[in-house]
Amino acid sequence: MDVTEIIDPLNEMQRQAVTAPNQPMLVLAGAGSGKTRVLVHRIAWQIQVEGLSPQSILAVTFTNKAAAEMRLRIESLLDISARAMWIGTFHGLAHRLLRRHSKEAGLPETFQVIDSDDQYRLIKRLLKSLNIDDGKWPPRQIQWFINGQKDEGIRAASVVETGDLFQRQMLLVYRAYEEICQRSGLVDFAELLLKAHELLRDNPDLLNFYQKRFKQVHVDEFQDTNTIQYAWLRLLTQNQQNLFVVGDDDQSIYGWRGAKIENLFSFQSHYPDHQVIRLEQNYRSTGNILKAANSLIDNNQGRMGKELWTASGDGEPISLYAAFNEQDEAYFVIERIRKWVNEGGLRSDVAILYRSNAQSRQFEEKLMSTGMPYRVYGGLRFFERAEIKNALAYLRLISNRLDDAAFERVINMPTRGIGAKTMDDIRLKAQHTNKSLWQAALDLLSESAFTARASNALQGFVKLINDLAESSQDLELYEKVKSVIEKTGLIETYKKEKGEKGEARVENLEELVNAARSFDYDQDNDENLGELEMFLSYAALEAGEMQGNDSDDCVQLMTLHSAKGLEFPLVFLVGLEDGLFPSQQSVDDPGRLEEERRLCYVGMTRAMSDLYLTYAESRRLYGRETIARPSRFLREIPAETMQEVRVRAQVSRPVTAGASISGQIQQNNTFKLGQHVGHAKFGEGVVLQVEGEGAQERVQINFRDAGIKWLMLAYAKLEVL
Ligand code: ATP
Ligand code: MG
Numbered sequence: 033m034d035v036t037e038i039i040d041p042l043n044e045m046q047r048q049a050v051t052a053p054n055q056p057m058l059v060l061a062g063a064g065s066g067k068t069r070v071l072v073h074r075i076a077w078q079i080q081v082e083g084l085s086p087q088s089i090l091a092v093t094f095t096n097k098a099a100a101e102m103r104l105r106i107e108s109l110l111d112i113s114a115r116a117m118w119i120g121t122f123h124g125l126a127h128r129l130l131r132r133h134s135k136e137a138g139l140p141e142t143f144q145v146i147d148s149d150d151q152y153r154l155i156k157r158l159l160k161s162l163n164i165d166d167g168k169w170p171p172r173q174i175q176w177f178i179n180g181q182k183d184e185g186i187r188a189a190s191v192v193e194t195g196d197l198f199q200r201q202m203l204l205v206y207r208a209y210e211e212i213c214q215r216s217g218l219v220d221f222a223e224l225l226l227k228a229h230e231l232l233r234d235n236p237d238l239l240n241f242y243q244k245r246f247k248q249v250h251v252d253e254f255q256d257t258n259t260i261q262y263a264w265l266r267l268l269t270q271n272q273q274n275l276f277v278v279g280d281d282d283q284s285i286y287g288w289r290g291a292k293i294e295n296l297f298s299f300q301s302h303y304p305d306h307q308v309i310r311l312e313q314n315y316r317s318t319g320n321i322l323k324a325a326n327s328l329i330d331n332n333q334g335r336m337g338k339e340l341w342t343a344s345g346d347g348e349p350i351s352l353y354a355a356f357n358e359q360d361e362a363y364f365v366i367e368r369i370r371k372w373v374n375e376g377g378l379r380s381d382v383a384i385l386y387r388s389n390a391q392s393r394q395f396e397e398k399l400m401s402t403g404m405p406y407r408v409y410g411g412l413r414f415f416e417r418a419e420i421k422n423a424l425a426y427l428r429l430i431s432n433r434l435d436d437a438a439f440e441r442v443i444n445m446p447t448r449g450i451g452a453k454t455m456d457d458i459r460l461k462a463q464h465t466n467k468s469l470w471q472a473a474l475d476l477l478s479e480s481a482f483t484a485r486a487s488n489a490l491q492g493f494v495k496l497i498n499d500l501a502e503s504s505q506d507l508e509l510y511e512k513v514k515s516v517i518e519k520t521g522l523i524e525t526y527k528k529e530k531g532e533k534g535e536a537r538v539e540n541l542e543e544l545v546n547a548a549r550s551f552d553y554d555q556d557n558d559e560n561l562g563e564l565e566m567f568l569s570y571a572a573l574e575a576g577e578m579q580g581n582d583s584d585d586c587v588q589l590m591t592l593h594s595a596k597g598l599e600f601p602l603v604f605l606v607g608l609e610d611g612l613f614p615s616q617q618s619v620d621d622p623g624r625l626e627e628e629r630r631l632c633y634v635g636m637t638r639a640m641s642d643l644y645l646t647y648a649e650s651r652r653l654y655g656r657e658t659i660a661r662p663s664r665f666l667r668e669i670p671a672e673t674m675q676e677v678r679v680r681a682q683v684s685r686p687v688t689a690g691a692s693i694s695g696q697i698q699q700n701n702t703f704k705l706g707q708h709v710g711h712a713k714f715g716e717g718v719v720l721q722v723e724g725e726g727a728q729e730r731v732q733i734n735f736r737d738a739g740i741k742w743l744m745l746a747y748a749k750l751e752v753l
Contacts, residue, residue, distance in 0.1 A: 038077050046073075048309060054273050055306065056303035058296070059310075061311035062314065062637075063637035064317055064599065064637055071102075072109070074250065076106055076110050084248060086113075086117045087116045087245065088245060088248065089118065090118045091250040092119075092125060092265075094256065095121060096120070096573075099121060102119055130224065138214075141565075142562070142565055144218055144565075144569070145568075146572065147220075149421075151175060154213075157459075158205060174202060174205050174206075178205075178206050178209060179220075180290060182260070183258045183260055183290035187226075216435050217434055229263055250278075254279035254299070255296055258290040258291050262295045281336045282633055283596065285634060287623075310338065315342070317637060318347025319347060321636060324673040325340075326340060327668060328665060331629060332630070348641070349674055351642075352675065354647060354662070356649060357744070360744070362397075364677075365604050369587060370404070380584075380587070382601075383587075383590065385595050385606070387613040388653075391607050392408055399587060405587065414547075418537075420571075423522055424571055425438040426522075427564060433468065436468055439468070442520070446521045448492060457482070474494065509551060509563050513544055522541065523538060593631070595634065596634055600640065602641070603643050606647075607646070608646065608647040608662060608666055609647045609648065609663055611660055628665075632665045704719065709750045710751040713738075714733075715736060716736050720732040729746065
């Protein structure tokens with residue numbers, strides 16, 4: 033293959049970045065300017081032209097999906113296998129390091145990765161055993177505290193104590209939590225990063241080995257790295273000239289979770305010989321979309337300053353739709369998608385982006401009832417479903433009896449007559465003897481500490497696990513999974529569960545067997561670890577990617593946060609209301625408001641040709657009905673780039689009849705433009721427009737105090753004045 037394929041599809045600045053000699057480099061550029069493309073082509077260049085071996089490449093991206101895509105693109109550019117490269121997320125790569133060097137990291141070989149829900153449960157149980165009131169000390173808050181410390185690289189032992197009660201309590205739990213994780217061989221997500229950093233920091237030989245191995249280190253979305261991730265990168269590249277990062281300060285959206293936009297500045301002082309390259313041409317969006325996004329983000333202070341331009345034309349104006357409520361919003365969006373599909377568009381080219389996961393339900397319901405295939409990213413993921421987690425917990429226990437979290441999860445699932453009292457005894461024993469729950473249970477059994485009934489039930493459980501471990505030893509991975517869900521009675525139990533839910537659970541368990549069958553053991557295993565252990569880690573780390581099939585043509589639903597780095601021809605950015613987006617917590621905090629604005633910028637710049645912005649005048653969310661103002665972000669978008677959409681082409685039909693006898697306008701009565709009406713909440717106003725029919729009939733009214741609003745006639749209870 034020749035190098036023109038690598039550099040031809042690049043503009044001048046991109047080419048400079050790709051072909052630059054070995055030195056630290058920061059590509060700082062706005063959305064859609066080709067940062068990710070540069071990164072991929074740089075890797076290809078280094079292998080093809082500079083002669084680096086794939087082994088010596090390390091590349092970190094933000095999601096597993098992005099990593100898979102990167103691998104694919106390099107493979108198709110170079111026509112080689114990208115397997116030997118380390119391409120992955122920070123968590124995925126940290127996990128790989130820890131698997132290879134569990135001993136040096138002070139972890140049992142069979143350590144298990146726990147997700148955030150496992151972590152939450154573990155903390156909750158811990159509070160109970162410490163006699164701490166979880167009403168006063170919510171487990172979520174403690175979880176937040178612990179992860180926050182870990183993200184900063186701080187162990188319980190090294191927290192600087194301030195002496196206040198709050199911190200003392202948090203620390204007490206943090207310490208106990210560290211102990212129980214260590215004893216049970218459990219590693220949470222934040223711990224993966226922290227341990228991977230400590231591993232390299234405290235083992236100079238290892239560090240040296242990896243510094244030599246990775247000749248080039250690449251990072252996408254660098255603006256969203258946190259303290260510990262950046263510290264890890266610095267270790268790997270210290271005294272070298274090989275760190276290549278791309279990022280955009282305007283797209284930093286994880287500050288709330290510890291990401292440090294400052295890393296962009298630190299990079300420049302930590303690597304004094306660096307070069308900065310700016311890209312200014314956007315290849316993704318139309319002129320209107322770009323202009324709107326540029327004006328919006330211009331409202332933020334203290335930006336590093338970038339201008340984006342595009343050679344493509346203005347395109348269609350951005351469409352703005354004011355919905356009557358959240359249902360109307362969803363109807364509208366689905367109508368437009370149907371139109372798109374009818375005109376030959378792909379469903380997978382369409383994305384619905386929202387601020388909060390809870391907003392997806394409306395869209396899901398309506399998509400489902402119209403029979404439109406869709407896929408939700410980051411909802412309840414496959415590996416996070418209760419039935420799947422139960423099956424996995426059995427597998428974990430088979431692999432590692434010390435796993436207390438797994439033990440607690442399945443000891444009485446399905447019910448086998450092990451009651452709360454027995455469990456309490458086991459916990460207490462474990463606490464006093466500082467042993468695992470499994471060992472404590474065995475000890476109590478040999479001391480004949482239980483009633484005959486309890487003892488029988490517990491013995492049954494112990495035997496079940498031991499037998500499963502024994503009998504599945506020589507089985508293929510998928511056979512192991514199959515044997516577990518059958519012999520534990522899990523599948524039986526769900527089969528008995530009535531209705532669709534039980535059915536879905538059975539199907540999910542069967543899908544787990546399939547997942548195990550198609551699990552690519554070799555993909556991530558250059559260190560010959562147990563296949564079961566690798567599968568369990570995969571389940572914890574890649575939770576999101578198992579849902580549906582990527583090749584299916586379905587509408588994409590996701591939060592704005594998970595849309596980072598992606599692009600779609602048609603984008604609906606929904607729920608643009610003050611209090612929802614920007615979120616309520618951010619409106620009084622300038623820093624957080626700016627982060628919300630960046631999030632909006634990220635959302636808008638996902639769109640290639642068509643962008644819809646929608647808001648609802650009233651919304652039921654989290655069980656409350658709220659009347660909302662349109663998002664302040666809408667006012668920051670130049671009017672000339674936007675066009676308001678009306679439901680039908682036919683607007684404001686001529687009106688004949690007047691008010692009804694009672695003075696209350698009934699649904700089937702129409703009324704005059706310019707007529708004065710009164711509304712219980714909004715007060716007096718003048719009718720501007722009428723549209724729709726029957727139950728869908730709406731009127732637009734200019735209220736003296738509340739401004740212009742669309743109201744559904746069937747609900748509005750308008751009074752003629
Ligand atoms: P984001 O900030 O959203 O992550 P990005 O800067 O990483 O965006 P890319 O995703 O790399 O941008 O590129 C955006 C789009 O523009 C992609 O479809 C990409 O293929 C295309 N593109 C990038 N550079 C060029 C180029 N020189 N010629 C043609 N298309 C390009
Ligand atoms: Mg990108």
